[in-house]
Amino acid sequence: MEELKGIASDMGIARYHLALAWVLSNPVLSVALVGARTPAEVEANMGALDVEFSDDQPKAIQAVFDRNHVDTQPDIWVECGSHAGTLLQGTPAAWRYPAGSPALTAST
Numbered sequence: 001m002e003e004l005k006g007i008a009s010d011m012g013i014a015r016y017h018l019a020l021a022w023v024l025s026n027p028v029l030s031v032a033l034v035g036a037r038t039p040a041e042v043e044a045n046m047g048a049l050d051v052e053f054s055d056d057q058p059k060a061i062q063a064v065f066d067r068n069h070v071d072t073q074p075d076i077w078v079e080c081g082s083h084a085g086t087l088l089q090g091t092p093a094a095w096r097y098p099a100g101s102p103a104l105t106a107s108t
Contacts, residue, residue, distance in 0.1 A: 003064045013051055020048030022061055028073050 008018040
């Protein structure tokens with residue numbers, strides 16, 4: 001975490017802007033889920049849209065993850081959609097595994 005703080009500081013941005021900008025720029029991820037309690041927090045989060053990475057900054061962030069054994073491209077993912085159950089009726093989404101693996105449906 002300290003290394004990521006340093007990268008954000010060097011860029012002159014808040015840590016949460018670094019995190020959101022990384023998620024939004026990562027081609028493996030399709031959405032950034034952000035919790036906000038107030039309109040001001042939503043507005044503050046919008047600052048991440050103004051972050052522009054140099055060629056070296058994403059590499060530096062990935063190096064931090066690699067050193068700390070953070071898998072930024074996991075072999076499993078959660079996929080939501082109508083095929084995963086009737087979400088409108090409150091049934092959970094399916095857990096999907098790599099091709100050839102069985103899909104499991106979570107239930108509560």
